[in-house]
Amino acid sequence: MTSKRLLDKTLAGVRGTGAGNIVYGGNYCTKTNEHISAKAGGVLTRKKAPATVNGFDTQIVDTCPLQELSKETCPNGNHREKHNTKKKAIYASEEEEREVGPGEVLKCNNCTHRLSLTGQRQEDHMQVDSLNSLRSMLPLHVTDVLAEEIYASSHIPVPRNRKPSGHADKEVMAATVLTTLSTSPLVLNPSPGASALWALLAGGVSETSCRGWKESLSASYSSSTSGNWSWDASDQSVPSTPSPPLSTDVSKSFLIYSQGEDNIEEAESTHFLFEDPIPRKRKNSMKVMFKCLWKNCEKVLSTSSGIQRHIRTIHLGRNGDSENSDGEEDFYYSEIEVNMDTLTEGLSNLTPTSPTTICPPPVFPLGSDMAQSKSATVINSPLSQSAPSTLCHIRTDHAYQATAPVSIPTVSSEPLNSHSAISVSWQSPSIIFKSQPGAHVGILSSGEKRQPVTHTISKTHTTTISTPKPSTGTRKPRGEAKKCRKVYGMEKKDLWCTACRWKKACQRFTD
DNA sequence: CATGCCGGGGG
DNA sequence: CCCCCGGCATG
Structure with missing residues (x-):
């Protein structure tokens, strides 16, 4: 390839990366998502x-x-899925995309954000200025892209009123952005390149030269990052095949983590997933990050200064530029070692607790609730988040993952439908997994019974999870509804439903 | 104790 | 299957 070409590619890669982050998150959600x-x-x-x-x-x-x-x-992913066909087609015409070329549009597998270098997205107006400032700090093109992407993708919340004043501010912003970014995309690929990136970030974005970036990027992408898979410009095949990494072995590890629930299935068959993955993933996925401990703020930045700034400006309401801090910020953030994988997961939910944090899931009882967690856990254990109103402590240990397998079986009973996996009741906003309620679930609970709790809830859960085997041992709690016997009385026994007559679970008045 | 059901069993 | 019932768990 010509150097030029290479360059382009690289660029593209960069972009892709940016976008990738987010997308990645998507992946985690479900296997389906990967596609x-x-x-x-x-x-x-x-x-x-x-x-x-x-x-x-x-x-x-x-x-x-x-x-x-x-x-x-x-969710997005889901939607997309719907449109997949269309997309596929589109994808198919890569050529088209290609034509666009690096300069014009960012193309990544991921999608979410592709910006034209030239133009900001309409939506971005508000932040344009900040963006610009950011840009200035970064190396040329790449920077541009990166910044944009970042912005676009992550949309880091920056006080709008706060205008970047001076370099310092800019830096801060940049740092913030980058950091944020880190949470997302880059994280995904714990490749050397990524680290380089990190380093860069930490060091001060502006310093690196384009080249450096490119190099590192390209390196990371081409080699270790199987993850980038998707986006590799050269790799056209990817698009057509939804599931990215599968083909490569590298992907293996990726898959595991990335495909959330679905993995379960796979996991089942392949135990190695759980047993093995941990070590593997750890390899290069640990990164030191700084997490904001402010209540409800899950911000995680890669640099201490960044986090300090964040705290100072966002939480303490101090001036961004006030470089001199009394050190108060120190109280509000903590250093954490983040496992990229985890992070990613977190990304997907990015909920309250930072992505980085993961609380080991409680034991899983068979409760339906747990089930959810199970599913999640099984996969990536993202859910842990739910619990953590407080943060559990950071540093992820995947110990729980180990447990995961156990639960799997249960879960597995579920359908392996495509996305199914996680249906998550976590529907809370944060949800990660997409749940498409429809199909997969559902059915399990059928006759089996009534869970004492609220129907709605139980339903959901039940469905989601495979119902703990009711039959054996546990008898279902008596339903609340009046049964034929009570309704009609012994005198009208003939009106009873057969089940009742047979002394079986009433079919007519199910709870 | 009345119910609701499970687990069996006979036809 | 269809019918029944013993018996246990619950409220």
Whole structure:
């Protein structure tokens, strides 16, 4: 390849990376998502993408801050899935995309955000200025892209009123952005390149030269990051195949983590997933990050200064530039070692607790609630988040993962439908997994019974999870509804439903 | 104790 | 299957 070409590629890669983050999150959500992300990514080119799709993406991007974004990703993915066909087609015409070329549109597998270098997205107006400032700090093109992407994708919440004043501020912003970014995309690939990136970030963005970036990026992408898979410009095949990494072995590890629930299935068959993955993933995935401990703030930055700034400006309401801090910020953040994988997961939910944090899931009883966690856990153990109103302590230990397998079986009973896996009741906003309620679940609970609790809830859960085997041992608690016997009375026994007559569980008045 | 059901069993 | 019932768990 010509150097030029290379360059382009690299650039593309960069972009892709940016976008990738988010998408990645999506992946985590579910296996399905992986496809989605890939596809979606393909599609996304703003120009070309169908309005619908676009709209969707855009919306998300614009509207949500990083955290939300991550959440949204999943859903997004779903939607996308729906459109997949379309997308596929689009993807198919890679050529088209290609034509666009690096300069013009960012293409990544991921999608979510592709910006034109030239133009900001309409939505971004508000932040344009900040963006610009950011840009100035970064090396040339790449920077540009990066920044934009970052912005676009993560939308770091920056006080709008706060205008970047001076270099310092800019730096801060940049740092913030980058950091944020780190949470997302880069994280995904714990490749050397990534580290380089990190280093860069930490060091001060502006310093690095384009080249350096490129190099590192390219290196990371080409080699270790199988993850980038999708987006590799050269790799055209990817698009068509939704599931990215599968083909490569590297992907293996990726898969495991990335494909959330679905993995379960796989996991089942392949135990190695759980047993083995941990070590593997750890390899290069640990990173030191700084997490904001402020209540409800899950911000995690890669640099201490960044986090300090964040705290200072966002939480303490001090001036961004006041470089001199009394050190108060120190109280509000902590250093954490983040496992990239985990992070990613977190990304997907990015909820309250930072992505980084993961609380080991409680034991899983068979409770339905747990089930959810199970599923999640099984996969990535993202859910842990739910619990953590407080943060559990950071540093992820995947110990619980070990447990995961156990639960799997249960879960597995579920359908392996595509996305199914996680249906998550976690529907809370944060949800990660996409749940498409429809199909997969459901049925399990059928006759089996009534769970004492509220129907709604129980239903959901029940469905989601495989119902703990009711029959054996545990008898279902008596239903509340009046049964035939009570309703009709012994005298009218003939009116009873057969089940009642047989002394079986009433079929007519089910709870 | 009345119910609701499970686990069996006979036809 | 269809019918029944013993018996246990619950409220």
